[in-house]
Amino acid sequence: MTTEVEIVGVGMHPFGRFQESTLKDLAREAAVSALIDAELTTKQIQAAYTSNSLAGILTGQAQIRGQTVLRDIGIEGIPIVNVENACAGGSTAFREAILAIQAGAADVVLALGFEKMFVDDRVRTLRALRSAADLDVIAGLGLQFTAVYAMRLRKRLDDGTLTMADLVESAVKSHRHGALNPYAQHRREVSAEEVLNSRRIADPLTLFMCSSISDGAAAVVLARRGSVPGHGGPRVTVRASATGTGKSGPDEPPIAERIAPAAYEAAGIGPEDLDVLEVHDAMSPGELLYYEQLGLCEPGEAGKLLHEGITSLGGAHVVNPSGGLSSRGHPVGATGLAQIAELTWQLRGEAGPRQVDGARLALAQNSGGWLEGASAVGNIHILERLSP
């Protein structure tokens, strides 16, 4: 990349159920935390990209969501662009912030994702989530995203390239990591037996394999290298940003597989160089599919990688040290930025008990929506720690 873009601050509002908090409360805590982390004031932010997916349906705030939450913390007058890309809205906001800096339109940019999914009636939330597919095509079918993942996994169970034990172990690992994360929604370890015996959601998925309805927010402050003083600690830079949307036809590879080579090429690395990854496991076994799509292993080897501990804390390529979507929680529009926040903490060595020792190279992968086979959107970002 010609212009170096750095992550100078990150912050989150914990993910979970926050009955009393509005979108403004969630967004405020994340954005202010990121600014404090960056040692910047609100007046130094020159542009903002704000991601929210469901408020239009769930609270009725269908428009100017970024402006409404940012004016509470005195950010106004600057360009504020509202971003919606289903579950990948957060990483899309992040990417747009990178592009704005590279284009020279701004030096210091805020990317903010915020979502409130707990409302009076869970059926209303499920209905809102359904709009991450083409309603013109899927209306009336009772489509749920648990079923989308279940279908991706079913064919792998039937062709023998994954086993039920792999699916269960992914949930055990996810909760083991999530239990170490103070921002996570689910912070209790679960046994394989508990996973297997938890409530059926969409066969072969059980409750403990699935992310939950969640409230939360995450924020990242990005800056052109040299434009802000920084705080003297390790610096985190963006090495690659790749994006794609779903393509029609039964023979198209998944988006992550399609765009990963470009991301690796831009960063000048390969998957074997990655120390830590945050991938889109809206249902915990989803991470197994991404091991293969991102090139961490050959097709069919994902279960082996998991069981050998390669992707667990202490392994060579740690995947979802935060607990991932399934344990950290998945407030849709915030998720992509929570991944970036987690990786930034990891690269700076600030992740506490879930720290990946000496992490230098990190990858975030975030998916959104579904178009009868392919995801509707996918983003990959590669980050690197620079020595201070």
Add this chain to the structure above:
Amino acid sequence: MNDLRGALDAPLTSQRRRYDAEQGALIGGRCSSCGASAWPRRTVCYHCGQASIDDFVLDTMGSLVTWARVWVPTDEVDPPYVLGLVVLDGIELVGHVRGLDDQQFKVPSPVRLVVDPTERPPFWFEPATPGDEASEPSGDPA
């Protein structure tokens, strides 16, 4: 030649037939230039970019690529129900699957389409039985 003007004259989305109850078949769109097809019919071909799409009747025999039995209630369908991904004439379709025996079933597996406009949803898939007509290769170049 890439003439997009046809896209301006395309029928409104609401006027594009999605199935033919009498034939018991789905109606999709096929590109007259390259043969790529989609259901429901689209206006411009995703494969070659031409706007010369014609209606075509999809084969009623397809392959169930994968499925999921859903246990969580929504405002649309009462559980449990089975969602399936079916490839029919080279098109990936999502629909309900009825009559599937969880224990015995392995994908991919042949299924046949059933259309009944009095039901909701108005079409679904069922496991093919030996008497069902063999699926004909579509010869789809896309």
